[in-house]
Amino acid sequence: MxxxxxxxxxxxxxxxxxxxxxxxxxxxxxxxxxxxxxxxxxxxxxxxxxxxxxxxxxxxxxxxxxxxxxxxxxxxxxxxxxxxxxxxxxxxxxxxxxxxxxxxxxxxxxxxxxxxxxxxxxxxxxxxxxxxxxxxxxxxxxxxxxxxxxxxxxxxxxxxxxxxxxxxxxxxxxxxxxxxxxxxxxxxxxxxxxxxxxxxxxxxxxxxxxxxxSFGAPPDPAAAGAPVPEIAGASVEFDPQWCTPDKATVLKGEPDAATGHRALPIQLMNFSDEPCVIEGYPDIAFGDQNQHLLAVTIEQGGSFMSQDPGPRRIEVPAGGYAVAILGWDAASPHGALVTKTVYAAPTAGMMRGSWPIDLDIVEGSTVAVTAWAIDANPSSGG
Incomplete structure (x- = not known):
């Protein structure tokens, strides 16, 4: 060029x-x-x-x-x-x-x-x-x-x-x-x-x-787990006076807290016109954010925020209430499987009701539950 x-x-x-x-x-x-x-x-x-x-x-x-x-x-x-x-x-x-x-x-x-x-x-x-x-x-x-x-x-x-x-x-x-x-x-x-x-x-x-x-780990659709059973595996015969579902229902109270400790009352309301009886401890289970049964240890007894009256047969008057208290220690929910639903029945063998609620009961927690007792002040629990 x-x-x-x-x-x-x-x-x-x-x-x-x-x-x-x-x-x-x-x-x-x-x-x-x-x-x-x-x-x-x-x-x-x-x-x-x-x-x-x-x-x-x-x-x-x-x-x-x-x-x-x-x-x-x-x-x-x-x-x-x-x-x-x-x-x-x-x-x-x-x-x-x-x-x-x-x-x-x-x-x-x-x-x-x-x-x-x-x-x-x-x-x-x-x-x-x-x-x-x-x-x-x-x-x-x-x-x-x-x-x-x-x-x-x-x-x-x-x-x-x-x-x-x-x-x-x-x-x-x-x-x-x-x-x-x-x-x-x-x-x-x-x-x-x-x-x-x-x-x-x-x-x-x-x-x-x-x-x-968020409260707890994000939901994982692919997570392994079992659904929460509608009825706990138990073989119980109830006498005619028992607080069965046609006479009473379980209600969730308002959670309470102290430093490092938590409590949640569970109420049994007798909506019938006759007294009914209940004995022992309520049946409790927890569901996580994946709608699976949360692995939690349930212990019968008191906690830092509650005293267990012990199991005994009590009569709930018409329109009256019984109450049991769940107690546990606070835990960090960050990235954990946490409680998103509480399931409860008057006793094992009955159909469980459920309520959506965020609780720092995480996988591996221990929850204490007291026996049923007459609720003398039901307005404070529900």
Missing amino acids: RTSIIPRLLASSALAAALWLVFAVVRWGLSQIQSGAAQLARLIPEVVPPVLMWGDSGAWVILTMAVGAIAVALTHALVTSLAGRSDDGMLVAAWFATVAAGALVGFALDLASAWGALIDFGPRGLLVGEFGAAAASGALWGSAVGWMPGLVAGAPGRAAAAEPRTVRRPAWLLPAAAIALVVVLATGVAADDARTAAIEADVAAQQQAEADA
Whole structure:
């Protein structure tokens, strides 16, 4: 290549790279606007796949665009030198080179954005997403703006040539352009990895924030466990005076707390017109956030906040109440299986009622339950 053509070729390729960079930057900038103006980005050819222009990827966005622009310049110079045989054909050659450079760099970026799917699924992975969109947009971009680098490349030299000058390609240009395209691919893959890592970090942070703000571990639909039985396994014969479900019902009272200790009254209300009798301890169970039976040890007796009167037969008057107290030590619910539902029956062998409630009775806790006693002040329990 004669020296009079070299500056024009370099200027033409530099202009092509600058135009590509302007289109990429402007489209990216418009897409970051949180308003209707972001729709203007759709009017600009998508020379870089959107997944590689994710805002939170930081410096990778800038690096991807910079490396892409360099690759456009080198590819443009290579194709121009191959297609332009003389001064007369430089305008068309440079215009065609702009189309080719946009398409080749776009294809490398398309391949980078689909690299993960390609590794996981082979050639079928290229069917995921919009593979080829950047290459097509790059070719469209080159068709629209290629006349400008073409005019620069085809401009007449300062001195008229005695004979037509031929274009000779420098030996280093082919490997330089090939390396640039490989670097574009590698940079795009790294940018996509950075985007994926940033998204995963955001998701993990959000999950952690939700876990910190929630009571207990988040529900897990895949968690193993057994549902809470409706009736505890017991064989009991009840005499006619017993507080059976047709005469009485179990109610949940209001929880109470002291430093490091908790209590929850469970009431038995006789809603019939006749007295009924109850003896012993209520049947208690707990359900976790996965609607499974929570592994809790139930002990009959008193706790820090209650005294156990011991099991004895008591008569609950019509409209009257009996009460039993659950007691346990406070525990951290963070990330744990916790009580989301309390189940109770007057005694084992009867149908359990249930109430949704958040309690810091966690997996492995020990809960003490007192025997039934007449509730002399039922308003304080329910």
